[in-house]
Structures are given as C-alpha cells and as structure tokens.
Amino acid sequence: MTTDEQRRAVGEAAAALVDETVHVIGLGTGGTAGYFVEALARRLASAGLSRRTCVPTSLGTAGHARSLGLTLVELDQAGTIDLTVDGADEVGPGLALIKGGGGALLREKLVWEASRRVVVIADANKRVAMLGRFALPIEVVPFGHTTTVRRIVAGLADCGVAASPVLRLKNGAPFVTDGGNLIYDAACGAILDPPGVEAALKSITGVVDHGLFLGLASSALIGTDEGVVTLTA
Ligand code: A5P
Numbered sequence: 001m002t003t004d005e006q007r008r009a010v011g012e013a014a015a016a017l018v019d020e021t022v023h024v025i026g027l028g029t030g031g032t033a034g035y036f037v038e039a040l041a042r043r044l045a046s047a048g049l050s051r052r053t054c055v056p057t058s059l060g061t062a063g064h065a066r067s068l069g070l071t072l073v074e075l076d077q078a079g080t081i082d083l084t085v086d087g088a089d090e091v092g093p094g095l096a097l098i099k100g101g102g103g104a105l106l107r108e109k110l111v112w113e114a115s116r117r118v119v120v121i122a123d124a125n126k127r128v129a130m131l132g133r134f135a136l137p138i139e140v141v142p143f144g145h146t147t148t149v150r151r152i153v154a155g156l157a158d159c160g161v162a163a164s165p166v167l168r169l170k171n172g173a174p175f176v177t178d179g180g181n182l183i184y185d186a187a188c189g190a191i192l193d194p195p196g197v198e199a200a201l202k203s204i205t206g207v208v209d210h211g212l213f214l215g216l217a218s219s220a221l222i223g224t225d226e227g228v229v230t231l232t233a
Pocket of ligand 1: 088099
C-alpha cells in the first residue's frame with residue numbers, strides 16, 4: 001500500500017469503531033485525521049447513527065466536518081468525549097507520541113484529555129524506535145517569545161537535548177495557531193527522557209504546551225503493507 005492508502009485505511013478502520021455506545025466523538029487534525037472525518041460522515045449516514053456530536057481540534061477540522069454535515073459542539077458543551085481519533089507525527093514505544101506538525105497540538109491535547117478513549121491513526125512511516133526524528137513543536141505566547149525560547153534552549157539542555165528551536169513560518173510570516181500563539185520547532189534528535197523534557201517545558205512561563213503526548217493514547221491503528229495493525233500501550 002502507498003502511504004496515502006495506509007492513511008485512508010486507518011481512517012476507515014477508526015470510523016468502524018464508532019458504534020451505538022459512542023455518542024460524542026473528538027475529531028483530530030491533519031491529513032490522516034481528515035480521512036477519518038470523511039469515513040465517519042459516511043458511517044454515521046449508512047449505519048443509522050444520527051444524532052452524534054463531534055468536537056473538532058482545529059478550525060480547519062471544524063470546517064471540513066461541517067462541510068460533510070457533521071454536528072459540532074464546543075469542548076465545554078460536550079462533557080466527556082467517548083472516542084477521539086487523531087493522527088500523529090511520530091509513534092514511539094508505549095504509544096509515546098510527537099504531535100503538532102499541523103499546529104493544533106494545544107486543542108488536540110485538551111480534547112484528548114477530555115476523552116474516555118483515544119485512538120491514534122498513522123501510516124507505517126510514523127513509527128519510530130525512539131522519539132525525536134520529527135522536530136518537537138513547542139507553542140509559546142507571542143509576548144517575549146525570543147526570551148522564552150532562550151529558556152527553552154536551557155531547559156532542553158538540562159535534559160541532555162541540544163536544540164536550536166526555529167520559529168515556524170507560513171508564507172514568510174510567523175505561523176499563528178488557532179489560539180493566537182506561535183510555534184517553535186525543536187529538532188531534538190533522540191529524546192532519551194521524554195517525561196523529563198515534558199516536565200522541563202511545562203515549567204517555563206510563556207510555553208503554552210508542546211507536542212509530546214505521553215500516556216494519553218489508548219491504542220493506535222497503523223497502516224502497513226499487510227493491513228491495519230493495532231498497537232496498545
Ligand atoms: C496536527 O497538529 C498534528 O498533530 C497532526 O495530527 C499530525 O501532524 C499528523 O498529521 P498528518 O496525518 O497530516 O501526517
């Protein structure tokens with residue numbers, strides 16, 4: 001299967017998890033999650049599962065879902081989310097993840113943490129033996145961001161990570177998240193101590209959140225040449 005076929009396949013497989021027990025669904029962000037959103041719209045229509053509500057993790061996903069006729073609610077109106085399905089940039093051992101390549105990491109993490117079950121969907125290229133091949137996205141408030149990034153560099157160094165985070169740009173201007181913040185991408189190389197990096201980043205004033213998603217995913221559906229494989233933590 002091509003990478004795109006794998007992404008489609010895991011999107012379809014995740015939509016098949018939506019049954020009569022699933023009422024509120026979290027919608028991830030990114031290309032793979034987009035396939036899930038499309039498969040979900042087809043499934044809800046064909047399986048007679050109307051009156052489901054969905055919580056999008058970005059303005060982009062909200063627009064996509066709305067165009068397909070899905071019913072959307074804000075996180076604060078949703079209560080507990082039964083199932084969230086989302087992509088990832090890296091899937092490491094124990095379902096430790098890097099996310100945020102699409103810039104939606106903050107809303108994604110908020111929705112994930114409000115979910116009973118989170119299923120990650122990804123193509124086989126996303127699997128890694130150790131996190132860090134993909135540059136770690138770090139979301140910061142705009143005020144004083146170059147000061148904040150100096151503290152990020154020092155905090156990462158304390159964890160044994162030598163990185164020079166780069167301000168993410170879009171069309172030549174700083175990329176701005178749905179929450180109005182900036183993102184720095186830190187090419188860390190192998191992250192030997194993900195919980196240590198997580199704690200260091202969260203302790204820095206000005207850091208809103210980061211793309212390490214540790215201990216949050218329930219399972220992962222990975223597309224492979226042999227079909228969809230399920231991983232559990
Ligand atoms: C969005 O912010 C990200 O966390 C995405 O879930 C991640 O980048 C995966 O995107 P693709 O499915 O497009 O690779």
